[in-house]
Amino acid sequence: MADFRKSVVYQIYPKSFYDTNGDGLGDLKGVTEKLDYIKELGVDYIWMTPFFVSPQNDNGYDVEDYYNIDPRYGTMEDFEELSREADKRGIRLMLDMVFNHTSSRHEWFRKALEGDPKYKNYYIFKKGKENGGPPTNWESKFGGNAWEYVEKFDEYYLHLFDVSQPDLNWDNEEVRCEIQKVVKFWMAKGVKGFRFDVINLISKDKFEDDYEGDGRRFYTDGPNIHRYLQELNEATFGTDAEIITVGEMSSTTMENCYQYANEDGKELSMVFSFHHLKVDFMGNEKWVIVPFDFLKLKNILFDWQTHMAEHHAWNAVFWCNHDQPRVVSRFGNEKKYWKESAKMLAASIHCLRGTPYIYQGEELGMTNAGFTDISQYKDVESLNHFRILQEKGLSQENAYQILQIHSRDNSRTPMQWTAGENGGFTEGKPWIEVNKNCSTINARAELADDTSVFAFYKKLVQLRKDYDIIAYGTFEPKAEKNLSIFAYKRYYKGKELLVINNFYGIQTRWDAGEDLTAYECLLGNYDQQDTCGTEVVLKPYETMILYK
Numbered sequence: 001m002a003d004f005r006k007s008v009v010y011q012i013y014p015k016s017f018y019d020t021n022g023d024g025l026g027d028l029k030g031v032t033e034k035l036d037y038i039k040e041l042g043v044d045y046i047w048m049t050p051f052f053v054s055p056q057n058d059n060g061y062d063v064e065d066y067y068n069i070d071p072r073y074g075t076m077e078d079f080e081e082l083s084r085e086a087d088k089r090g091i092r093l094m095l096d097m098v099f100n101h102t103s104s105r106h107e108w109f110r111k112a113l114e115g116d117p118k119y120k121n122y123y124i125f126k127k128g129k130e131n132g133g134p135p136t137n138w139e140s141k142f143g144g145n146a147w148e149y150v151e152k153f154d155e156y157y158l159h160l161f162d163v164s165q166p167d168l169n170w171d172n173e174e175v176r177c178e179i180q181k182v183v184k185f186w187m188a189k190g191v192k193g194f195r196f197d198v199i200n201l202i203s204k205d206k207f208e209d210d211y212e213g214d215g216r217r218f219y220t221d222g223p224n225i226h227r228y229l230q231e232l233n234e235a236t237f238g239t240d241a242e243i244i245t246v247g248e249m250s251s252t253t254m255e256n257c258y259q260y261a262n263e264d265g266k267e268l269s270m271v272f273s274f275h276h277l278k279v280d281f282m283g284n285e286k287w288v289i290v291p292f293d294f295l296k297l298k299n300i301l302f303d304w305q306t307h308m309a310e311h312h313a314w315n316a317v318f319w320c321n322h323d324q325p326r327v328v329s330r331f332g333n334e335k336k337y338w339k340e341s342a343k344m345l346a347a348s349i350h351c352l353r354g355t356p357y358i359y360q361g362e363e364l365g366m367t368n369a370g371f372t373d374i375s376q377y378k379d380v381e382s383l384n385h386f387r388i389l390q391e392k393g394l395s396q397e398n399a400y401q402i403l404q405i406h407s408r409d410n411s412r413t414p415m416q417w418t419a420g421e422n423g424g425f426t427e428g429k430p431w432i433e434v435n436k437n438c439s440t441i442n443a444r445a446e447l448a449d450d451t452s453v454f455a456f457y458k459k460l461v462q463l464r465k466d467y468d469i470i471a472y473g474t475f476e477p478k479a480e481k482n483l484s485i486f487a488y489k490r491y492y493k494g495k496e497l498l499v500i501n502n503f504y505g506i507q508t509r510w511d512a513g514e515d516l517t518a519y520e521c522l523l524g525n526y527d528q529q530d531t532c533g534t535e536v537v538l539k540p541y542e543t544m545i546l547y548k
């Protein structure tokens, strides 16, 4: 049986990973070519973001055909080769399944628009209000109202994301059967992992105006969500103990996650929750500039660690993905303490209780894009909000400042393989610009340097294999009120792990309240640790993993 607690997952955004045919887009062959690099890091699974046929309005999260590979990424043979080659290296593939919505170009939606009642019932069509306005005031996650009018029917369809991503009607049993067919198809191809996109949004029943928020409280963790997940589990992946699953839980509650990711195995292996990544938002409002709230970040992570464990549920632990800014730019220091802070952030998350996810380039300490012109941005969400912010009265300069911090394109710039042209990503024109700092931050340089960020990630991945306490230990928060230290302990079979991190560029002192000389340091980001009795002096962005 796959032990996901001992595993580390590496996320690949194929479009930005490695291009083998010079068209400026990464492809499946590119992933195959770079498998040895991934193997070198030591990870167990590769999560591939969607590469199915898609118009790419949302970079593949708008699926037109769940059974075929988008020709831009390659062919089914390329996928099979990737699968074989990964298998030879002991790496398993996790596919990204987008089932809350399809593309508007999906055959089902085309038929729905033609008026076929069977397929209309695959989606959520509703009459407008008496005044002709949309059925509810819900906002799309990408900006604007979440309903699109179809004149022919004098009805609206729901799209929680882009207008080209109509929401599926999971209350229709036929839809649920179609979804099961898709999962079984990829299981038959030997896929051993699934990530389910915004899966907690699939059960909607109350279509009411929201006067307190953007509507999410009416469609998040809906009334039938657990039933639908259990049904999917029983009919598909639950029949294969080798398969691991992770649900992306948008704006979820911890109480629901106890059930989604319970060790009873009835639903999913683990969940992504995002509350710790909203500590630089204002409430739910992302498109603002506020410094990140360290105490809030710590409290949220500690809360999830403690309560998920109490309820026998499992977390996915992560800082980065294709929707998030680069963590070293966000919670670290991308200039003076770039290397120290990248390593500190890595250690602080990898030793928590949960399965760690590394997003491509994170292991190199890649930074935010640094774009200064709207023509450099590609993401539908960024482009929409750049317009909306200015419509709200913000200056163009302010709108740029916000995008530079929050745009999803920050994480989508191509992998930096070398210091050469286009960072070695493509011989053509990259679909999105390569970060200029590829001259210094790149895989070739880091592989040759045993003090690199890459070398540090590799050691962290190995530590999980060598020390069961990291995978199985219980969790205890430390220094909860301290304004710069993020520390915690883990316990397992008489052993103890103490992880101490300084989240700031200023030296700080901490009394651990126990004798630190009894510990050995398994890993740190400075040559020497300054401990004396119960006290430790932490250098800027210092991390240390202590064990006894």
Ligand SMILES: O=P(O)(O)OC[C@H]1O[C@H](O[C@H]2O[C@H](CO)[C@@H](O)[C@H](O)[C@H]2O)[C@H](O)[C@@H](O)[C@@H]1O
Pocket: 058, 061, 062, 098, 141, 161, 197, 198, 248, 249, 250, 251, 252, 274, 322, 323
């Ligand atoms: O911010 P939350 O409400 O907690 O939601 C979490 C993320 O949800 C969305 O991401 C995923 O779905 C999108 C539509 O398929 C897709 O564009 C994205 O790439 C997926 O990961 C949302 O777009 C993210 O910004 C949220 O972080």
